[in-house]
Amino acid sequence: MEKRTGTDLVKRGMAEMQKGGVIMDVVNAEQAKIAEEAGAVAVMALERVPSDIRAAGGVARMADPTIVEDVQNAVSIPVMAKARIGHIVEARLLEAMGVDYIDESEVLTPADEVYHLNKRDFTVPFVCGARDLGEAARRIGEGASMIRTKGEPGTGNIVEAVRHMRMMQSQIKKVIGMSEDELMTEAKNIGAPFNILLEIKETGKFPVVNFAAGGVATPADAALMMQLGADGVFVGSGIFKSDNPEKFARAIVEATTHYEDYKLIAELSKDLGTAMKGIEISTLEKKDRMQDRGW
Protein backbone atom coordinates (compact mmCIF):
# COMPACT_ATOMS: atom_id res chain seq x y z
CA MET A 1 0.00 0.00 0.00
CA GLU A 2 1.10 3.56 -0.67
CA LYS A 3 2.69 5.30 2.30
CA ARG A 4 2.29 9.05 2.69
CA THR A 5 4.41 11.11 5.11
CA GLY A 6 3.92 14.72 6.20
CA THR A 7 0.16 14.78 5.58
CA ASP A 8 -2.11 17.10 7.58
CA LEU A 9 -3.51 14.12 9.49
CA VAL A 10 -0.06 12.88 10.44
CA LYS A 11 1.22 16.33 11.40
CA ARG A 12 -1.88 17.45 13.29
CA GLY A 13 -2.31 13.97 14.76
CA MET A 14 1.10 14.20 16.40
CA ALA A 15 -0.15 17.25 18.35
CA GLU A 16 -3.36 15.42 19.27
CA MET A 17 -1.22 12.87 21.13
CA GLN A 18 0.26 15.64 23.26
CA LYS A 19 -3.12 16.76 24.60
CA GLY A 20 -3.57 17.03 28.33
CA GLY A 21 0.19 17.14 28.66
CA VAL A 22 3.01 19.51 29.51
CA ILE A 23 5.84 20.40 27.12
CA MET A 24 8.93 21.65 28.94
CA ASP A 25 11.82 23.88 27.85
CA VAL A 26 15.20 22.26 28.48
CA VAL A 27 18.73 23.40 27.72
CA ASN A 28 20.65 20.13 28.17
CA ALA A 29 20.32 16.35 28.41
CA GLU A 30 20.15 16.36 32.20
CA GLN A 31 17.16 18.71 32.26
CA ALA A 32 15.53 16.68 29.49
CA LYS A 33 15.75 13.55 31.63
CA ILE A 34 14.25 15.36 34.62
CA ALA A 35 11.40 16.53 32.39
CA GLU A 36 10.76 13.04 30.98
CA GLU A 37 10.92 11.50 34.43
CA ALA A 38 8.40 14.07 35.70
CA GLY A 39 5.94 13.07 32.98
CA ALA A 40 6.45 15.73 30.29
CA VAL A 41 4.88 14.70 26.95
CA ALA A 42 7.70 16.40 25.03
CA VAL A 43 10.67 18.65 25.59
CA MET A 44 11.68 21.81 23.77
CA ALA A 45 15.44 21.87 23.28
CA LEU A 46 16.91 25.35 23.31
CA GLU A 47 20.06 27.20 24.19
CA ARG A 48 18.57 29.39 26.89
CA VAL A 49 15.15 29.50 28.53
CA PRO A 50 13.16 32.65 27.65
CA SER A 51 13.91 34.51 30.89
CA ASP A 52 17.63 34.09 30.22
CA ILE A 53 17.17 35.19 26.62
CA ARG A 54 15.47 38.29 27.99
CA ALA A 55 18.30 38.91 30.43
CA ALA A 56 21.07 38.26 27.89
CA GLY A 57 19.72 40.57 25.18
CA GLY A 58 21.33 40.54 21.72
CA VAL A 59 20.17 38.20 18.96
CA ALA A 60 18.59 34.90 20.00
CA ARG A 61 19.00 32.13 17.41
CA MET A 62 18.27 28.45 16.93
CA ALA A 63 20.05 26.27 19.50
CA ASP A 64 23.43 24.74 18.80
CA PRO A 65 22.73 21.40 17.04
CA THR A 66 24.84 19.66 19.69
CA ILE A 67 22.31 20.60 22.37
CA VAL A 68 19.44 19.34 20.21
CA GLU A 69 21.26 16.07 19.55
CA ASP A 70 22.18 15.57 23.20
CA VAL A 71 18.55 16.00 24.16
CA GLN A 72 17.40 13.65 21.37
CA ASN A 73 19.79 11.00 22.65
CA ALA A 74 18.76 11.47 26.27
CA VAL A 75 14.99 10.91 26.03
CA SER A 76 12.43 8.78 24.20
CA ILE A 77 9.62 11.37 24.28
CA PRO A 78 9.31 13.77 21.32
CA VAL A 79 11.88 16.56 21.01
CA MET A 80 10.86 19.97 19.73
CA ALA A 81 13.13 22.89 18.88
CA LYS A 82 12.72 26.56 18.02
CA ALA A 83 13.55 28.26 14.73
CA ARG A 84 13.47 32.02 14.17
CA ILE A 85 10.34 33.40 12.50
CA GLY A 86 10.87 33.19 8.74
CA HIS A 87 14.26 31.48 8.98
CA ILE A 88 13.89 28.83 6.30
CA VAL A 89 17.35 27.38 6.80
CA GLU A 90 17.19 27.03 10.59
CA ALA A 91 13.91 25.17 10.12
CA ARG A 92 15.41 22.94 7.43
CA LEU A 93 18.38 22.13 9.66
CA LEU A 94 16.10 21.11 12.51
CA GLU A 95 14.04 19.00 10.12
CA ALA A 96 17.19 17.33 8.80
CA MET A 97 18.22 16.53 12.36
CA GLY A 98 14.97 14.68 12.89
CA VAL A 99 13.40 17.07 15.40
CA ASP A 100 9.80 15.94 15.99
CA TYR A 101 8.18 19.39 15.99
CA ILE A 102 9.45 22.89 15.20
CA ASP A 103 8.30 25.98 17.05
CA GLU A 104 8.51 29.01 14.75
CA SER A 105 8.97 31.19 17.75
CA GLU A 106 8.80 34.84 18.73
CA VAL A 107 11.07 33.99 21.67
CA LEU A 108 13.95 34.07 19.18
CA THR A 109 14.83 37.20 17.24
CA PRO A 110 12.81 37.16 13.98
CA ALA A 111 14.79 36.56 10.80
CA ASP A 112 12.04 37.95 8.58
CA GLU A 113 9.74 40.77 9.61
CA VAL A 114 7.36 40.28 6.68
CA TYR A 115 7.03 36.59 5.93
CA HIS A 116 6.51 33.62 8.20
CA LEU A 117 7.66 30.19 7.00
CA ASN A 118 5.62 28.34 4.42
CA LYS A 119 5.15 25.42 6.74
CA ARG A 120 3.26 23.37 4.15
CA ASP A 121 6.58 22.77 2.41
CA PHE A 122 7.93 20.74 5.33
CA THR A 123 7.46 17.12 6.40
CA VAL A 124 8.05 18.04 10.04
CA PRO A 125 5.07 19.68 11.77
CA PHE A 126 5.13 23.21 13.21
CA VAL A 127 3.65 24.95 16.23
CA CYS A 128 3.23 28.74 16.14
CA GLY A 129 2.23 31.38 18.66
CA ALA A 130 -0.87 33.54 18.34
CA ARG A 131 -2.59 36.33 20.23
CA ASP A 132 -5.99 36.02 18.60
CA LEU A 133 -7.95 33.95 16.11
CA GLY A 134 -6.82 36.01 13.12
CA GLU A 135 -3.17 35.36 13.86
CA ALA A 136 -3.83 31.67 14.64
CA ALA A 137 -5.74 31.23 11.38
CA ARG A 138 -2.97 32.92 9.36
CA ARG A 139 -0.45 30.48 10.81
CA ILE A 140 -2.73 27.52 10.10
CA GLY A 141 -3.15 28.89 6.59
CA GLU A 142 0.65 28.74 6.23
CA GLY A 143 0.59 25.13 7.42
CA ALA A 144 1.01 25.22 11.22
CA SER A 145 -0.28 21.95 12.73
CA MET A 146 -0.56 23.22 16.28
CA ILE A 147 -1.15 26.63 17.87
CA ARG A 148 -0.15 28.03 21.24
CA THR A 149 -0.82 31.34 22.88
CA LYS A 150 2.10 33.74 22.71
CA GLY A 151 1.59 35.05 26.22
CA GLU A 152 4.64 37.02 27.28
CA PRO A 153 7.52 34.51 27.43
CA GLY A 154 10.05 34.54 30.23
CA THR A 155 7.99 36.77 32.52
CA GLY A 156 6.41 34.16 34.80
CA ASN A 157 3.30 36.32 34.44
CA ILE A 158 0.21 34.52 33.19
CA VAL A 159 -1.82 37.61 32.30
CA GLU A 160 -0.92 37.73 28.59
CA ALA A 161 -1.52 34.02 28.00
CA VAL A 162 -4.92 34.42 29.65
CA ARG A 163 -5.68 37.41 27.44
CA HIS A 164 -4.73 35.49 24.29
CA MET A 165 -6.58 32.29 25.21
CA ARG A 166 -9.76 34.16 26.18
CA MET A 167 -9.58 36.18 22.99
CA MET A 168 -9.19 33.08 20.79
CA GLN A 169 -11.92 31.14 22.57
CA SER A 170 -14.43 33.97 22.33
CA GLN A 171 -13.61 34.57 18.66
CA ILE A 172 -13.97 30.84 17.91
CA LYS A 173 -17.40 30.78 19.58
CA LYS A 174 -18.40 33.86 17.63
CA VAL A 175 -17.40 32.29 14.30
CA ILE A 176 -19.27 29.06 15.10
CA GLY A 177 -22.39 31.08 15.86
CA MET A 178 -22.19 33.25 12.74
CA SER A 179 -24.22 32.66 9.62
CA GLU A 180 -22.15 31.84 6.57
CA ASP A 181 -22.82 35.16 4.89
CA GLU A 182 -21.16 36.97 7.80
CA LEU A 183 -17.93 35.00 7.58
CA MET A 184 -16.15 36.92 4.82
CA THR A 185 -16.54 40.19 6.69
CA GLU A 186 -15.23 38.55 9.84
CA ALA A 187 -12.31 37.13 7.83
CA LYS A 188 -11.53 40.62 6.57
CA ASN A 189 -11.86 42.21 10.01
CA ILE A 190 -9.57 39.82 11.84
CA GLY A 191 -7.25 39.14 8.90
CA ALA A 192 -8.00 35.42 8.83
CA PRO A 193 -8.10 33.18 5.74
CA PHE A 194 -11.78 32.65 4.88
CA ASN A 195 -11.48 28.88 4.43
CA ILE A 196 -10.13 28.40 7.97
CA LEU A 197 -13.09 30.29 9.45
CA LEU A 198 -15.46 28.28 7.27
CA GLU A 199 -13.88 25.07 8.56
CA ILE A 200 -14.32 26.24 12.17
CA LYS A 201 -17.94 27.08 11.52
CA GLU A 202 -18.71 23.81 9.74
CA THR A 203 -16.97 21.50 12.20
CA GLY A 204 -17.85 23.53 15.30
CA LYS A 205 -14.26 23.42 16.53
CA PHE A 206 -10.79 24.85 16.08
CA PRO A 207 -8.96 22.70 13.49
CA VAL A 208 -5.73 22.07 15.40
CA VAL A 209 -4.61 21.52 18.97
CA ASN A 210 -4.28 24.77 20.93
CA PHE A 211 -1.85 24.91 23.86
CA ALA A 212 -1.14 27.63 26.39
CA ALA A 213 2.32 29.18 26.53
CA GLY A 214 4.09 32.28 27.73
CA GLY A 215 4.10 32.95 31.47
CA VAL A 216 3.05 29.66 33.09
CA ALA A 217 4.94 29.55 36.42
CA THR A 218 2.89 27.46 38.89
CA PRO A 219 0.63 24.38 38.96
CA ALA A 220 -2.32 26.72 39.45
CA ASP A 221 -1.32 28.69 36.33
CA ALA A 222 -1.31 25.47 34.29
CA ALA A 223 -4.72 24.43 35.64
CA LEU A 224 -6.09 27.91 34.95
CA MET A 225 -5.08 27.68 31.29
CA MET A 226 -6.68 24.23 31.00
CA GLN A 227 -9.91 25.63 32.41
CA LEU A 228 -9.85 28.42 29.87
CA GLY A 229 -9.83 25.79 27.12
CA ALA A 230 -6.16 25.02 26.48
CA ASP A 231 -5.47 21.48 25.23
CA GLY A 232 -2.18 21.38 27.13
CA VAL A 233 0.59 23.61 28.42
CA PHE A 234 4.10 24.72 27.45
CA VAL A 235 6.30 25.69 30.37
CA GLY A 236 9.41 27.65 29.50
CA SER A 237 11.37 29.26 32.29
CA GLY A 238 8.84 28.20 34.96
CA ILE A 239 10.43 24.85 35.75
CA PHE A 240 14.17 25.17 35.59
CA LYS A 241 14.14 28.71 36.99
CA SER A 242 12.26 27.55 40.09
CA ASP A 243 13.92 26.46 43.34
CA ASN A 244 13.07 22.80 42.91
CA PRO A 245 12.70 21.83 39.22
CA GLU A 246 11.83 18.12 39.81
CA LYS A 247 9.05 18.96 42.19
CA PHE A 248 7.74 21.83 40.10
CA ALA A 249 7.76 19.73 36.95
CA ARG A 250 5.81 16.89 38.56
CA ALA A 251 3.32 19.25 40.18
CA ILE A 252 2.64 21.08 36.92
CA VAL A 253 2.11 17.77 35.07
CA GLU A 254 -0.39 16.59 37.68
CA ALA A 255 -2.22 19.91 37.87
CA THR A 256 -2.62 19.82 34.08
CA THR A 257 -4.23 16.35 34.20
CA HIS A 258 -6.48 17.11 37.18
CA TYR A 259 -7.15 20.77 36.47
CA GLU A 260 -10.51 20.75 38.20
CA ASP A 261 -9.43 18.92 41.33
CA TYR A 262 -8.72 21.88 43.61
CA LYS A 263 -7.93 19.87 46.70
CA LEU A 264 -5.31 17.98 44.75
CA ILE A 265 -3.79 21.13 43.23
CA ALA A 266 -3.64 22.72 46.68
CA GLU A 267 -1.84 19.62 47.92
CA LEU A 268 0.57 19.69 44.96
CA SER A 269 1.34 23.35 45.55
CA LYS A 270 2.53 22.86 49.13
CA ASP A 271 6.20 23.44 49.91
CA LEU A 272 7.18 23.81 46.28
CA GLY A 273 9.73 26.43 47.12
CA THR A 274 9.92 29.70 45.27
CA ALA A 275 8.54 29.95 41.75
CA MET A 276 10.57 31.85 39.18
CA LYS A 277 10.74 35.57 39.81
CA GLY A 278 8.09 37.26 37.69
CA ILE A 279 7.93 40.49 35.72
CA GLU A 280 4.98 42.89 35.78
CA ILE A 281 4.00 43.37 32.12
CA SER A 282 3.51 47.14 32.36
CA THR A 283 7.17 47.54 33.34
CA LEU A 284 8.30 45.95 30.06
CA GLU A 285 9.37 48.39 27.43
CA LYS A 286 7.69 48.03 24.06
CA LYS A 287 10.90 46.80 22.45
CA ASP A 288 11.12 44.01 25.03
CA ARG A 289 7.68 42.58 24.31
CA MET A 290 8.27 39.26 22.51
CA GLN A 291 4.59 38.79 21.68
CA ASP A 292 4.69 41.71 19.24
CA ARG A 293 7.21 39.87 17.07
CA GLY A 294 5.59 38.30 14.00
CA TRP A 295 2.08 39.23 12.91
Add this chain to the structure above:
Amino acid sequence: MINIGVLALQGAVREHVKALQAPDVNVVVVKKSEQLDQIDGLVFPGGESTTMRRLINKYGFYEPLKHFAEKGKPVFGTCAGAILMAKELVGHKEPHIAVMDITVERNAFGRQRESFETLLKVKGIGEDVEGIFIRAPIIRQAGEGVDVLAEYDGEIVAARQGPFLACSYHPELTDDFRMHQYFVKMVRESMEVPA
Protein backbone atom coordinates in the same frame (compact mmCIF):
# COMPACT_ATOMS: atom_id res chain seq x y z
CA MET B 1 -26.59 -0.37 28.05
CA ILE B 2 -22.86 -1.05 28.10
CA ASN B 3 -20.34 1.23 29.74
CA ILE B 4 -17.00 1.72 28.06
CA GLY B 5 -14.29 3.83 29.64
CA VAL B 6 -11.48 5.82 28.07
CA LEU B 7 -8.45 6.23 30.32
CA ALA B 8 -8.12 10.01 30.51
CA LEU B 9 -4.75 10.71 32.08
CA GLN B 10 -3.26 12.18 28.90
CA GLY B 11 -3.59 11.91 25.13
CA ALA B 12 -6.29 11.77 22.47
CA VAL B 13 -9.23 11.05 24.79
CA ARG B 14 -11.92 13.12 23.06
CA GLU B 15 -11.42 11.30 19.75
CA HIS B 16 -11.97 7.88 21.32
CA VAL B 17 -15.06 9.12 23.13
CA LYS B 18 -16.45 10.26 19.79
CA ALA B 19 -15.48 7.07 17.97
CA LEU B 20 -17.17 4.85 20.59
CA GLN B 21 -20.55 6.56 20.37
CA ALA B 22 -23.39 4.10 19.74
CA PRO B 23 -27.03 3.96 20.85
CA ASP B 24 -26.35 1.32 23.50
CA VAL B 25 -22.95 2.59 24.64
CA ASN B 26 -22.33 4.94 27.53
CA VAL B 27 -18.81 6.34 27.30
CA VAL B 28 -17.09 7.12 30.61
CA VAL B 29 -14.06 9.43 30.83
CA VAL B 30 -11.93 7.66 33.43
CA LYS B 31 -9.80 9.93 35.63
CA LYS B 32 -10.07 8.02 38.93
CA SER B 33 -9.43 4.34 39.55
CA GLU B 34 -12.81 3.87 41.32
CA GLN B 35 -14.49 4.46 37.97
CA LEU B 36 -13.14 1.14 36.70
CA ASP B 37 -15.85 -0.60 38.76
CA GLN B 38 -18.53 1.03 36.64
CA ILE B 39 -17.29 -0.04 33.23
CA ASP B 40 -17.42 -3.16 31.06
CA GLY B 41 -14.52 -2.34 28.75
CA LEU B 42 -11.67 0.17 28.61
CA VAL B 43 -9.68 2.04 25.97
CA PHE B 44 -6.04 3.05 26.46
CA PRO B 45 -5.73 6.05 24.14
CA GLY B 46 -2.77 7.23 22.13
CA GLY B 47 -0.48 9.72 23.82
CA GLU B 48 2.89 9.48 25.51
CA SER B 49 3.28 6.13 27.25
CA THR B 50 5.92 7.39 29.72
CA THR B 51 3.62 10.21 30.84
CA MET B 52 0.62 7.91 31.17
CA ARG B 53 2.61 5.37 33.13
CA ARG B 54 3.80 7.99 35.59
CA LEU B 55 0.24 9.16 36.16
CA ILE B 56 -1.00 5.55 36.42
CA ASN B 57 1.44 4.97 39.28
CA LYS B 58 0.83 8.32 40.90
CA TYR B 59 -2.94 7.92 41.02
CA GLY B 60 -3.09 4.29 42.10
CA PHE B 61 -4.27 2.95 38.75
CA TYR B 62 -1.67 0.22 38.41
CA GLU B 63 -3.23 -2.57 40.49
CA PRO B 64 -6.85 -1.73 39.57
CA LEU B 65 -5.95 -1.80 35.86
CA LYS B 66 -4.21 -5.14 36.18
CA HIS B 67 -7.16 -6.49 38.12
CA PHE B 68 -9.58 -5.15 35.51
CA ALA B 69 -7.76 -7.06 32.77
CA GLU B 70 -7.36 -10.22 34.87
CA LYS B 71 -11.13 -10.38 35.23
CA GLY B 72 -11.19 -10.75 31.46
CA LYS B 73 -12.77 -7.39 30.79
CA PRO B 74 -11.98 -6.15 27.29
CA VAL B 75 -9.22 -3.59 26.77
CA PHE B 76 -8.36 -1.78 23.53
CA GLY B 77 -5.05 0.08 23.20
CA THR B 78 -3.97 2.31 20.33
CA CYS B 79 -0.30 3.26 19.86
CA ALA B 80 0.84 4.26 23.37
CA GLY B 81 -2.07 2.14 24.61
CA ALA B 82 -0.61 -0.93 22.90
CA ILE B 83 2.71 -0.19 24.62
CA LEU B 84 0.95 -0.17 28.01
CA MET B 85 -0.64 -3.57 27.23
CA ALA B 86 2.47 -5.44 26.03
CA LYS B 87 4.11 -8.03 28.27
CA GLU B 88 7.52 -7.31 26.70
CA LEU B 89 9.02 -4.01 25.56
CA VAL B 90 12.11 -3.99 23.35
CA GLY B 91 14.95 -2.21 25.17
CA HIS B 92 13.09 -1.93 28.48
CA LYS B 93 13.45 -4.23 31.45
CA GLU B 94 9.96 -3.75 32.78
CA PRO B 95 6.69 -3.69 30.87
CA HIS B 96 3.74 -1.51 31.97
CA ILE B 97 0.34 -3.09 32.64
CA ALA B 98 1.46 -6.26 30.82
CA VAL B 99 -1.78 -7.97 29.87
CA MET B 100 -1.11 -9.20 26.33
CA ASP B 101 1.46 -11.70 25.03
CA ILE B 102 3.08 -9.34 22.58
CA THR B 103 6.54 -7.80 22.32
CA VAL B 104 6.35 -4.16 21.33
CA GLU B 105 9.09 -1.81 20.18
CA ARG B 106 8.47 1.90 20.80
CA ASN B 107 9.01 4.51 18.03
CA ALA B 108 9.86 1.60 15.75
CA PHE B 109 9.35 3.49 12.50
CA GLY B 110 11.58 6.38 13.62
CA ARG B 111 10.96 10.00 14.47
CA GLN B 112 7.99 12.18 13.55
CA ARG B 113 9.25 12.88 10.00
CA GLU B 114 8.86 9.12 9.37
CA SER B 115 5.24 9.16 10.58
CA PHE B 116 2.84 8.21 7.80
CA GLU B 117 -0.63 7.18 6.72
CA THR B 118 -1.59 4.24 4.58
CA LEU B 119 -4.44 1.82 3.93
CA LEU B 120 -4.43 -1.47 5.81
CA LYS B 121 -6.08 -4.82 5.45
CA VAL B 122 -7.39 -5.67 8.91
CA LYS B 123 -8.75 -9.15 9.54
CA GLY B 124 -12.40 -9.12 10.51
CA ILE B 125 -12.68 -5.38 9.84
CA GLY B 126 -11.91 -4.46 6.23
CA GLU B 127 -9.41 -4.18 3.41
CA ASP B 128 -9.28 -0.40 3.35
CA VAL B 129 -8.78 0.67 6.95
CA GLU B 130 -7.05 4.03 7.27
CA GLY B 131 -3.87 3.59 9.31
CA ILE B 132 -2.38 6.74 10.83
CA PHE B 133 1.06 5.89 12.23
CA ILE B 134 2.55 8.58 14.49
CA ARG B 135 5.94 7.78 16.02
CA ALA B 136 4.29 4.40 16.09
CA PRO B 137 5.31 1.19 17.81
CA ILE B 138 5.55 -2.20 16.08
CA ILE B 139 4.45 -5.52 17.51
CA ARG B 140 7.68 -7.46 16.97
CA GLN B 141 6.41 -10.75 18.32
CA ALA B 142 3.03 -12.22 19.06
CA GLY B 143 2.77 -15.12 21.51
CA GLU B 144 0.63 -18.22 21.26
CA GLY B 145 -3.06 -17.46 21.25
CA VAL B 146 -2.52 -14.03 19.78
CA ASP B 147 -4.39 -13.47 16.56
CA VAL B 148 -2.54 -11.16 14.15
CA LEU B 149 -5.14 -8.84 12.59
CA ALA B 150 -2.98 -6.60 10.42
CA GLU B 151 0.53 -6.28 9.08
CA TYR B 152 2.33 -3.46 7.36
CA ASP B 153 5.50 -4.15 5.43
CA GLY B 154 5.82 -7.55 7.09
CA GLU B 155 5.44 -6.15 10.63
CA ILE B 156 2.49 -6.74 12.94
CA VAL B 157 0.47 -3.58 13.54
CA ALA B 158 -2.78 -4.97 14.99
CA ALA B 159 -3.49 -8.03 17.12
CA ARG B 160 -6.09 -9.58 19.37
CA GLN B 161 -5.76 -12.00 22.24
CA GLY B 162 -9.15 -12.94 23.69
CA PRO B 163 -10.54 -9.78 25.28
CA PHE B 164 -7.48 -7.69 24.40
CA LEU B 165 -7.13 -5.64 21.22
CA ALA B 166 -4.07 -3.59 20.32
CA CYS B 167 -2.97 -1.59 17.29
CA SER B 168 0.03 0.56 16.39
CA TYR B 169 -2.01 3.14 14.51
CA HIS B 170 -4.69 5.66 15.44
CA PRO B 171 -8.19 4.73 14.26
CA GLU B 172 -9.47 7.48 16.58
CA LEU B 173 -7.98 10.17 14.34
CA THR B 174 -10.09 9.12 11.36
CA ASP B 175 -13.82 9.12 10.66
CA ASP B 176 -13.67 5.37 10.10
CA PHE B 177 -15.01 3.90 13.35
CA ARG B 178 -14.93 0.21 12.36
CA MET B 179 -12.11 -0.68 14.79
CA HIS B 180 -14.11 0.88 17.62
CA GLN B 181 -17.29 -0.88 16.53
CA TYR B 182 -15.33 -4.13 16.53
CA PHE B 183 -14.22 -3.41 20.09
CA VAL B 184 -17.75 -2.51 21.20
CA LYS B 185 -18.81 -5.89 19.83
CA MET B 186 -16.05 -7.56 21.85
CA VAL B 187 -17.35 -5.86 24.99
CA ARG B 188 -20.93 -6.81 24.18
CA GLU B 189 -19.91 -10.45 23.66
CA SER B 190 -17.91 -10.52 26.89
CA MET B 191 -21.09 -9.60 28.75
CA GLU B 192 -23.14 -12.36 27.14
CA VAL B 193 -21.14 -15.15 28.75
CA PRO B 194 -23.67 -17.14 30.80
CA ALA B 195 -23.27 -16.95 34.53
